Amino acid sequence: MSFAPSPAALAEIERAIARYPRAAAALLPVLHVIQGESGFISKEAADWVADKLAVDPVRVREALSFYTMFRTAPGGRHTIRVCRNLSCHLAGAEDILGFIVERLGIRPGETTPDGAFTLTAVECLGNCDHAPCLQVDGLDHAPASRGSVAALIEELKGRD
């Protein structure tokens, strides 16, 4: 299987590369574009990126295994990131996380069988004054409560 981004993504990738003095520096932005379009970075996509940026394929794989926001396998249509560092912990993050685990029937790091949700437990999201906080598809949801999270999950389910 080979990989090719859509024409729109390719144009965005070319623009990203042009912003840096060296193509290799565009690695993170290019991976963001591809993951934004495909939902994850396949082996073929990783090799395509290496080729495009003229770097060793291992360098792309190193980055993929280092940066936690990239995934190398399909995830859910929605990603929930729950902060559980200090301020959120004090505000009941473990309870919120436990509630989501129960609602979705998956543990952090897993995706629901219907492909709707991926759940992750993360370190500080920098929203400590609105603890406990979480992000859904990159959007802040804070402060979170059992009720607000239940409503959110229902809303996202309804949207699909």
Place this chain on the structure above:
Amino acid sequence: MTEPEALLLPPDDGSWRLADYLRRGGYEAARKALTSMAPADVVSEVRRANLRGRGGAGFPAGVKWGFVPPAGPGPRYLCVNTDEGEPGTFKDRLILRRAPHALIEGLVITAFAVGVPKAFIYVRGEYARTAGRLEAALAEARAAGFIGPRVLGTDFSLDVVVHYGAGAYICGEETALLESLEGRRGLPRVKPPFPAAVGLFRAPTVVNNVETLAAVPGIIRRGADWFVGRGLPKDGGTRLFGVSGAVRRPGVYELPVGTPLRRIIEDHAGGPPEGRRIKAVVPGGLSAPVLRPEEIDLPMDYDSLAGAGSMLGSAGIVVIPDGAPMLDILHLTARFYAHESCGKCAPCRIGTAWMLKIVERLRRSGGRPADLDLILSLGEGIRGRTLCPLGDGAAQSVRAVVTKFREELEQAVAR
């Protein structure tokens, strides 16, 4: 603190646009610097202001800029550290939301001062949505001629690129940030050479925190003496103190450097909620050793906190209330560093992993006081033996929890 237009951070969320910023006197400082000052004069004004870096290490900004070799033929860069990952820190997020033009104006003045035509703003990936305002503000600034070719009609040009990270606390460390910007894993470099000499793509590079740069326009507009007068002689200006945890009014408070920690917590953030008491305070992000309640009558400046065996760090204050088990705090602290250690230096990679394993075992099945000593000795094995200070942060924060709450921990693990 009564002149609102002198504040770095406007109190409302709705006046971040260029028109509002201009109404507050925005970009006057950039105009002054670019049209009436020599770059070296800008550097010396900021040096006189004793603006200490707001990213955590507290290095004086003007002194750092002075380390960049005088303008030569090759490229040079400015990087804005917007990685903000230190737990308990959320002040830079507020600058992106409420005062993106203060950051951009500070960026323009700094780039002019150190002769940089190209700047990168490294934003943590999780802030991509929040940084929408920054991108909108950059577009406004570009359209108005504050960045781009021939800034304000002068010979100075500045290209600004926003670069998003992808989830790694270590990328806030300045040399890891440079590695990440070059398209690699964020692994810290050996220092020296420091970035000012050998930085991005091996060119001289200045790395500054968002809040540091956002403070620069005020210094140029109103002078170094004004800035020093707003803080302490050796640590000028106001700081954005983030307060979270067990307080009635969590938030960011812009106050003079040197404001006592207890006053920030009790007067500004309203103190602990009804019926709760302060059990411990993290004064400057998770890496800053925790303080006991009897230790918080301290001025919040770099030297005072260092003198008290802690650190001002990012000035992210977290109040831990009575009733919060310190074994849980120890656990989440150990977990954080074990997760975020980049793995380059063996003492940190192995030490943080073992500290976490021991704490997990203590939580699961209890243990003996000697286990706490083992945790401390693992910390000692990390401290001072790593390329970057992440390892020191792990060692010192864990150590403070263990030594200051030893009695409670011994009881908690005894079965």
